[in-house]
Amino acid sequence: MRREHTQRISRRKVLAGGAAGASLLLAGCTGGGDGGDGGDGGDGGGGPTLYFSQVKGPLDMDPVVINDVPSAQIAGQIFDGLYEYGDGVGLEPKIAAEMPTVERDGTRYIVPIREDAEFQNGDPVTAEDVIHTIRAPVEEQTENASEVDMVDSAEAIDEHTAQFDLSYPYGAFTIAMVRNVVNASVRQEDTEAYNQEPVGSGPYQLVEWEPEDYATVERWDDYWDGDNLPEIASIEFDPIEEQTTRVTELETGNVDIIETIPPQLYETVEGNENASVTESPGVGYFYLAFNCANGPTSDPLVREAVDYCFSMDQAIENFVEPSGVRQYAPYPSSISEEWDFPIDEWSDIEHDQDIEEAQALFDEAGVSMDYDWRIIVPPDDMREQIGVSIGDGLQNAGFENVQVQRLDWGTFTEAYQSDDGPNSADEYNMYTLGWSGAPDPDTFAYNLLSQEVDGVTNGTFHGYDEASAKLTQARESADREERRRLYIEATTTLLEGRVHIPAYNLNNSYGVRNAVEGFSSHPISSEIQLDGATVTR
The missing domain is CATH 3.90.76.10 (Dipeptide-binding Protein; Domain 1)
Known part of the structure; x- marks a missing residue:
C-alpha cells in the first residue's frame, strides 16, 4: 500500500477509488515477500519499505534512453x-x-x-x-x-x-x-x-510506476548476486517538488530520505533530532547560457553587458549556499583539481556588478531600451532565482520589458533545444540549466559546449568554430597532456566569449531519518547505493 504524503492525498484517494489504471501495473514482478509494510514501516513479512523523496519524478525506465537523474536513480535499482x-x-x-x-x-x-x-x-x-x-x-x-x-x-x-x-x-x-x-x-x-x-x-524489480510521478520497486529474492541481496524489501520513490513540503515530510517521518536539501531550510534539517544530513560534493555544473545565434545576445558585447548587470557571486551566496558552492568553470572542482585547470585565471573572467559599464556596453552594441528580454528557467527554485537576479539587473540597467519564465521540463527542453532557438530570439535570450556528468572533462565540455551537439544538449548555437574543434580533438586523443592543453584553450575562449557564465555546483545532499542506517551520499547524483542499508522502526 502506498503511503499518502501531505501533498498527494487527493491523488492517492483517486487511485484507491479505482483509477489505478492511470499507472502502470507490471504483472509477473512479485519481488520478495509482500514487498510492503502496510504503510506503517513495519516488517510486513518481507522486510521494511524505504520511502524515498525525489525532487522530480522519473521519465523513463529504459537505460538506453534515460537522460535524467530521477529515472537513472530508480533504474539503478532495477538494472x-x-x-x-x-x-x-x-x-x-x-x-x-x-x-x-x-x-x-x-x-x-x-x-x-x-x-x-x-x-x-x-x-x-x-x-x-x-x-x-x-x-x-x-x-x-x-x-x-x-x-x-x-x-x-x-x-x-x-x-x-x-x-x-x-x-x-x-x-x-x-x-x-x-x-x-x-x-x-x-x-x-x-x-x-x-x-x-x-x-x-539488478536486486529490485519494478512493480508499479507512473511517468513523471512515483515508482515502487520490490526486492528480487532470486537475485543472481545473492551475496549482495539488499535487506530493504521495497522502495517507494515519490517526487515532492515543493521544498518546504519535502522537509516537512522528513520531519513528520512520512518519508525516510529526502533528496536535495534547500538552502533556506538547511538549518531546519540539521536541527532535526530524528534525522541527519549526509552530503558529498557533486560531479555537476550549473550555469547561465546565452542564445549566441540570434537576437542581441549574439553579440559578445551584449553578453558582457549582461555579466556586468548582476553579481553571480551574490546570487549564489543568497540563493544556493550552503547547499552548493560557487563554480567558475564548466567542470566541478574535483575534475579541475585532478586536471590542474587554471581556475584562478578563469574566475577573473567574470565581472562584478557595474550597472554603468553595462549601460555603456548596451549603448555601444545599439540595444534598444524597448527590447523584450526573455530568460527561461526550469521548474527549480535555485535556477529560477539566478534568472530573477539577471532580470533584476537588466531592469536596473534601464530595460522595462524583462520576462523570467519558469517552464515545465518538457516545454523548457523543447525551447532550448528547438530549431527555432538559433533562428529566433523569441524562444529565449538566456537559459539556466545544470548537468550531472562523469569524472572526465569530456562529459561536460563536449556535451554542453561542442557545436556537434547543437540543439541536443547545447542550446547556445555559438560560432566559436576553432574552440569547438579543439573539444573534438581532446575527445579523440589518448594523450592526457594534449587533452589538458586543448580543454584549457577551448574553455578559455568560450568563457571569454561568455557562451556560458558558470554559476555553481550542488552538494549531493540528503536528509536521512535515524531509522535508516548504512545510507550515504555519493558524488554522482544518479547513484543511490542501498546495498548495505537497513530501515528500523
Whole structure:
C-alpha cells in the first residue's frame, strides 16, 4: 500500500477509488515477500519499505534512453551495470568479470562477462546484451548517443566476451561503459514496451510506476548476486517538488530520505533530532547560457553587458549556499583539481556588478531600451532565482520589458533545444540549466559546449568554430597532456566569449531519518547505493 504524503492525498484517494489504471501495473514482478509494510514501516513479512523523496519524478525506465537523474536513480535499482561506481568515483566491474583489456593504442576494449549474471526473466546476461546496450543509443539516435558514438564496431568473441573497436582512442571510454545492461532480445521485440516494463538484472524489480510521478520497486529474492541481496524489501520513490513540503515530510517521518536539501531550510534539517544530513560534493555544473545565434545576445558585447548587470557571486551566496558552492568553470572542482585547470585565471573572467559599464556596453552594441528580454528557467527554485537576479539587473540597467519564465521540463527542453532557438530570439535570450556528468572533462565540455551537439544538449548555437574543434580533438586523443592543453584553450575562449557564465555546483545532499542506517551520499547524483542499508522502526 502506498503511503499518502501531505501533498498527494487527493491523488492517492483517486487511485484507491479505482483509477489505478492511470499507472502502470507490471504483472509477473512479485519481488520478495509482500514487498510492503502496510504503510506503517513495519516488517510486513518481507522486510521494511524505504520511502524515498525525489525532487522530480522519473521519465523513463529504459537505460538506453534515460537522460535524467530521477529515472537513472530508480533504474539503478532495477538494472546492474557493466561497470559501476564504488563509494567514490573509482570503477568496479559488476556484469563485467574484470576491468577491460585495452589494445591497439587505446582503440580496442575487450570486456569479459560474468557467467553467473542473469536477468529477472531467467535469461543469462550475454555479450550480445552488452553490445546492444552500448550500441543502441547511436543506432536509435537517443539524446545520450554522444556518450558512445566513438564505437566503430562491436563483436561477440564468445557468449561471455565482448569486443569494442573505437574510431579514435577515446580516453574516457571505460567511464562510458558505466551503463546499465539491458536484455537485448526482450528490448528489441518492443522498445516502447521495454520502457514501461523493463527486464533488468539488478536486486529490485519494478512493480508499479507512473511517468513523471512515483515508482515502487520490490526486492528480487532470486537475485543472481545473492551475496549482495539488499535487506530493504521495497522502495517507494515519490517526487515532492515543493521544498518546504519535502522537509516537512522528513520531519513528520512520512518519508525516510529526502533528496536535495534547500538552502533556506538547511538549518531546519540539521536541527532535526530524528534525522541527519549526509552530503558529498557533486560531479555537476550549473550555469547561465546565452542564445549566441540570434537576437542581441549574439553579440559578445551584449553578453558582457549582461555579466556586468548582476553579481553571480551574490546570487549564489543568497540563493544556493550552503547547499552548493560557487563554480567558475564548466567542470566541478574535483575534475579541475585532478586536471590542474587554471581556475584562478578563469574566475577573473567574470565581472562584478557595474550597472554603468553595462549601460555603456548596451549603448555601444545599439540595444534598444524597448527590447523584450526573455530568460527561461526550469521548474527549480535555485535556477529560477539566478534568472530573477539577471532580470533584476537588466531592469536596473534601464530595460522595462524583462520576462523570467519558469517552464515545465518538457516545454523548457523543447525551447532550448528547438530549431527555432538559433533562428529566433523569441524562444529565449538566456537559459539556466545544470548537468550531472562523469569524472572526465569530456562529459561536460563536449556535451554542453561542442557545436556537434547543437540543439541536443547545447542550446547556445555559438560560432566559436576553432574552440569547438579543439573539444573534438581532446575527445579523440589518448594523450592526457594534449587533452589538458586543448580543454584549457577551448574553455578559455568560450568563457571569454561568455557562451556560458558558470554559476555553481550542488552538494549531493540528503536528509536521512535515524531509522535508516548504512545510507550515504555519493558524488554522482544518479547513484543511490542501498546495498548495505537497513530501515528500523
